[in-house]
Amino acid sequence: MTREEVFKALDEVFEEVFDDASIHVGETTTAKDIEDWDSLEHINLVVAIEKRFSMKFTMGEVTTMKNVGEMVDIILERAQ
């Protein structure tokens, strides 16, 4: 899976979780850029991404990921 493909798939997950078809995420996207992405919604997002890519984030990663770019790094690392 290429980085671009991961971003494309992430767009779909974000659109579904936040119920907003206009969302497009990039390397530097953070919770500040998406209105409903708060601490409560964060874990729903993580679980949805785990299901989409059939992988697991560790708890340490869940609490320390700084942006979507880091999220993609982990997804690609797990895919190898």
Place this chain on the structure above:
Amino acid sequence: MSLTSLNFLVFLIVTGICYYILPKRTQPYCLLVASIAFYCMVGEPWTFIYLFVSIVSVYAGTRLMEWIRKNKPQKQKKLCRIVFVTVLLCNLGILAVLKYTNFMIYNLAYLVKLLHLDISVHTVSWAASLGISYYTLQIVSYLTDVYWEVQRPQHNFFRVALFACFFPQMVSGPISRYSELGVQLEQEHRFSLEQVERGACRILWGFFKKLVISEKLAVIVNAIYADPVGYHGLYIWTAMLLFPIQIYTDFSGCMDIVLGAAECFGIFLPENFRTPFFSRTIQEFWQRWHITLGLWLKDYVMYPILKSNHFVAMGDKLKKKYGRKIGKQIPLYIAMLVLWFCNGIWHGNSWKYIIGVGLWYWFAIIMGQIFEPVSKRMINILHIPTESVVWHIFQSVRTYIVYGIGALFFCATDLRNGAFLIKCGFLEFNPQIFTDGSFLQMGLDGYDLVMLGIMIVFAFVISVLGRNGYVRDKIAAKNPLFGGFIWIMLLVIVLVFGSYGNGYNASSFIYAKF
């Protein structure tokens, strides 16, 4: 030795002199010796054993996990989990036994009495370690971070010990993470007059909040809550509205002293407050009030629950049966319930904390979320400009009142007394108390009340100015003479209007009881 005492200032200065005179590599050891001395002066020296056991267990646990990962890679997951759970239970067990034994005894006795069985209740009087609720969370966060592999274990035992008991934050927090504080404690720090000045200014600001505002407000609030029958009706609601300001100036003032003292050593602790009274919702309020506790509970309680297989499976089942929204909300509300229960019981071993400082806010947040669509529709129908200042003020006042109702239980002796205080608030509508001089009979004269009002307004204005960066930096950017004048004026205000000195014992900080 209170943080607002002269003894503390002398202790801070002596430690500061030693810290900067001694060779740089000995700085952490200087702070560790000072922290142990501080513990012995403030707490029961023999209770240090509990802290010592916690430090040793966490140090040994983290080193053992490191050894397992290196030498037993195939079994590392299982073995590390055993080590982690053992050390975690050891630390939480010490906290539970020392702080909550009587609470458990009372509740068990109550349950037994419901069965009409006669039993005699024996309570225990075990002294807990100083700051046990703070250092336990802090050290558990380090243990968990090592288990989660986001933190490398520290090999030097004394540095782990210093992280657990760094004296400025020992009594009242903030609850730091090893990645923030531990790393700074390992570094060498050069003396900087500018930095010490900044730290001293922050300490002075903390003194102002505590001695000039909080202590004066406490006179009124304590008088009313001590005699709710005599001071009923609007007295109760006045106290309810004043107490959030009292506890804010008390706790945030304490944090200013703690952060200022740490800054004098070149160490920056995390902020615990971000102008909470400007919050629009109670959820936002708790993201800006006691921030380090909220983040700890979110990262180490709520997220692990929500990400557990059971909760994910429950969410999936609910989604299939009741739809996406319910499937998302129910697990979230249950996890939040656990979080707010923990928040309540962390504040004290009483149902008044569990209900007042925990479940009440959970209920308010849940109601806010459930009724959000209705609220949005009403806003649209009424064409309310949600970005207007007036609407923001309305939302902030509403949040303030919701917080105030829960905080009322802080002052109550127990849950029943808290309910009684609220009941007394409805006994009579007595607006005449604001004009007939009733408030002058509580220990503050007219001059005191006027000055108190002015000081609260002054602190509010500084809070507004400080919303976009530190006021200290703004003052420092001006002419040095102007800066010096401002700080000397603040010192004069503390000396003239503060509650301190011989024959006066400043009550301890409210958040120092934990």
